Amino acid sequence: MKGSSTDGFSSRWGLILASLGMAIGTGNIWRFPRIVAQNGGGSFLITWIIFLFTWSIPLIVLEFTMGKSARKGTVGALGRLNGRNWLWMGVFVGSCAIFIFFYYSVVTGWCFRFALHSIGDLFSAEPPPLASSAQNGPQEAQEAFLAFTSGWSPVCYLLVAVGLGGLVVARGVAKGVELVSKILVPMLFVILLIAAIRSLTLPGASKGLEYLFHVDLAALTNHEIWIQGLTQSAWSTGAGWGLVLTYASYMRKREDVVLNSVLTGLGNNSASLLVAFAIFPAVFALAPADVDPVNDILMNSGPAATGISFIWIPVLFKSMPFGGVFSVLFFLALSVAALSSLIAMIQLGVRVLEDAGMTRIRATLIIVGAGFALGLPSALSADVLSNQDWVWSVGLLFSGLFMAVAVIRFGARRFREKFINSDGNDFSLGSWFELFTVFLIPIQGIVLILWWTIGSIRDDAGGEESWWNPIRNYGLSTCLLQLGLVVAVAWIFQGALERIFLRGEKSIRESLDEGERERVA
Amino acid sequence: MSTGAVFVMLFFVTVLWGGFAFVLSVAMRRERQKSSELDGGGEP
Numbered sequence: 001m002k003g004s005s006t007d008g009f010s011s012r013w014g015l016i017l018a019s020l021g022m023a024i025g026t027g028n029i030w031r032f033p034r035i036v037a038q039n040g041g042g043s044f045l046i047t048w049i050i051f052l053f054t055w056s057i058p059l060i061v062l063e064f065t066m067g068k069s070a071r072k073g074t075v076g077a078l079g080r081l082n083g084r085n086w087l088w089m090g091v092f093v094g095s096c097a098i099f100i101f102f103y104y105s106v107v108t109g110w111c112f113r114f115a116l117h118s119i120g121d122l123f124s125a126e127p128p129p130l131a132s133s134a135q136n137g138p139q140e141a142q143e144a145f146l147a148f149t150s151g152w153s154p155v156c157y158l159l160v161a162v163g164l165g166g167l168v169v170a171r172g173v174a175k176g177v178e179l180v181s182k183i184l185v186p187m188l189f190v191i192l193l194i195a196a197i198r199s200l201t202l203p204g205a206s207k208g209l210e211y212l213f214h215v216d217l218a219a220l221t222n223h224e225i226w227i228q229g230l231t232q233s234a235w236s237t238g239a240g241w242g243l244v245l246t247y248a249s250y251m252r253k254r255e256d257v258v259l260n261s262v263l264t265g266l267g268n269n270s271a272s273l274l275v276a277f278a279i280f281p282a283v284f285a286l287a288p289a290d291v292d293p294v295n296d297i298l299m300n301s302g303p304a305a306t307g308i309s310f311i312w313i314p315v316l317f318k319s320m321p322f323g324g325v326f327s328v329l330f331f332l333a334l335s336v337a338a339l340s341s342l343i344a345m346i347q348l349g350v351r352v353l354e355d356a357g358m359t360r361i362r363a364t365l366i367i368v369g370a371g372f373a374l375g376l377p378s379a380l381s382a383d384v385l386s387n388q389d390w391v392w393s394v395g396l397l398f399s400g401l402f403m404a405v406a407v408i409r410f411g412a413r414r415f416r417e418k419f420i421n422s423d424g425n426d427f428s429l430g431s432w433f434e435l436f437t438v439f440l441i442p443i444q445g446i447v448l449i450l451w452w453t454i455g456s457i458r459d460d461a462g463g464e465e466s467w468w469n470p471i472r473n474y475g476l477s478t479c480l481l482q483l484g485l486v487v488a489v490a491w492i493f494q495g496a497l498e499r500i501f502l503r504g505e506k507s508i509r510e511s512l513d514e515g516e517r518e519r520v521a
Numbered sequence: 522m523s524t525g526a527v528f529v530m531l532f533f534v535t536v537l538w539g540g541f542a543f544v545l546s547v548a549m550r551r552e553r554q555k556s557s558e559l560d561g562g563g564e565p
Contacts (some may be wrong), residue, residue: 014551016545042529049536206522213533254555259548266541273537426551515543 001220007173007360008250015251016176016263021181021340023249024188026107029334030309031277032147032272035232037298039225042215047229049269052237055400055444057265061420061429062403063155063320064257066249069400069419069508073351074242076501078402082409082508084498089402091490091497092216092483093242094352096395098367100241101345103378103388105158105371108338109157113148114310115331141311154379159372165342166368169350170361173250177343179474186339187461189271191333196277198326205281211294212280227365227451235393238344240400246348254424278330279313286316309334348369356500390474391482394452398483401445404437410509412437418512 009015036044070077074097078090078096134169148154168176199205219225238244244264248257287293297312313330317323346367353363410462412434412521421428457477506514522530 014549016548042526045529045533049533169559184563209530210522210526213529214523256548256551259544259551262544263541263548266537266544270537270541273533424555426548 009178010174018177018181019264020267021025021185022269022344023241024337025341026338027236028272029275039074039228040219041211043219047226051230051233052269054440055270056233056239060244060264062263063185063244064248064261065369065419067245071249072355073472075352076355078406079501082509086498093399094398095486096392096399097241097345097348099219099392102374102384105161105375105376106158108161108342111335111338113157115335118327118331141315145310156433158375158379162368162371165346166364168343169346170364184336188336191329192274195329196371199278199282202285204285206282208280237265240403242346246351258427286319391479394479395483397448404441407437
């Protein structure tokens with residue numbers, strides 16, 4: 001299987017750090033504490049860790065293996081595995097990550113802006129007013145946030161985000177992605193560690209830990225907590241996004257996939273736990289007396305779910321000694337996490353265009369240009385950003401399911417024996433792994449999609465707008481319309497995709513089938 | 522903090538951080554073995 005690029009990761013350590021940088025994003029710092037608080041602390045953590053092992057890590061193993069064996073991006077890899085009729089699936093998987101890139105770059109820009117402003121505040125002669133009460137602080141912060149997002153500033157920061165990400169990717173995998181990951185990921189862990197130690201040493205920090213690790217076994221009978229555990233695990237680890245597949249297409253041929261997959265999953269959740277150690281004790285210790293730390297702070301979504309990160313954290317940090325320094329560290333961590341994930345998304349798009357025969361520089365320019373142009377609507381309208389977040393987050397559930405379906409079509413046993421347990425692997429998987437591929441991943445994916453479909457229709461029942469109206473922010477129809485359009489376009493251009501990405505090559509499945517038939521004959 | 526919460530905290534720290542450190546050490550040991558096998562005249 002020939003690769004279309006000679007560039008690649010120079011070391012295993014580089015690959016692991018790049019995979020961790022891809023997985024650890026704003027979802028770990030921004031979404032995780034809120035979801036933990038909304039779902040009862042320790043009870044939620046139990047479901048979250050179960051799905052790490054039943055959904056995320058098995059899917060990451062499949063992605064690593066697909067990328068390593070096909071040496072192509074999402075479109076080429078799925079086509080190469082099963083043939084031309086599966087190219088549309090590769091387009092769908094890649095499109096989900098690319099459409100997320102368009103609005104994620106806006107969010108990355110927000111993180112940069114807050115990091116820069118917190119640094120500016122540190123050196124400012126006239127420090128901003130302290131949060132004198134529960135009412136003033138967050139309200140001022142929310143107004144400042146809304147003033148920022150309603151102006152043109154997000155466009156400038158969007159340009160900086162896509163430009164910076166593009167610059168890294170344009171330098172190549174070894175000299176760009178790997179080198180930068182070796183700096184950013186350890187830096188992120190060090191910052192989070194410092195923040196967690198400071199947070200844990202605040203008076204009253206133990207109340208936060210008590211809430212975080214309190215398990216209510218009765219809460220585990222609520223199906224919602226299981227669904228939230230699965231969605232957090234699916235979205236946070238990057239499993240099924242096609243990003244791991246993309247990085248794996250650049251890994252060395254004698255590289256392991258199983259241990260690297262386990263490290264990516266465990267490392268991502270370890271970072272989330274570190275974030276929880278930094279956030280929960282600080283919120284409980286620093287919350288003003290007239291504010292409920294759980295209901296008013298941790299569970300407060302705010303505009304575009306920005307409540308805890310962009311509104312409360314700056315307010316809380318201002319009320320403690322050296323709070324400015326910790327505000328800088330927090331937003332620096334958020335920026336680093338966002339940038340390392342953004343780089344992976346740009347790399348995904350660039351890999352697909354490279355497979356189509358483009359040079360890396362030209363491919364990067366196209367992806368960065370598209371990122372800026374198509375990120376503009378999200379930069380200028382929070383409604384567009386929320387809509388895109390809603391649609392493509394759901395798309396990711398299909399994306400993960402499609403990965404498993406592609407492996408089932410190829411043959412789960414054949415996939416495991418030929419590719420997972422191949423040369424260079426450190427740890428061989430037994431036939432038990434096929435249970436994950438054939439049953440557990442598809443069942444979890446179907447349950448999630450059914451829950452989401454029924455929930456969308458139920459939430460709209462009795463409302464003013466019907467679930468089938470596609471011109472609205474949330475709802476089933478807007479998702480089906482946008483996801484369906486991607487599938488339809490990919491299906492229509494399947495012939496062209498075959499000429500570009502397969503160039504007359506037989507799929508791996510067809511070649512193996514022929515070989516087996518000849519042996520029998 | 523209650524004893525139950527301390528136990529749950531230790532469980533998560535052991536599984537996630539301990540698990541990560543353990544798997545990382547195994548992976549790095551295997552990597553060193555592979556490198557020394559290659560240096561010893563194996564596959565170029």
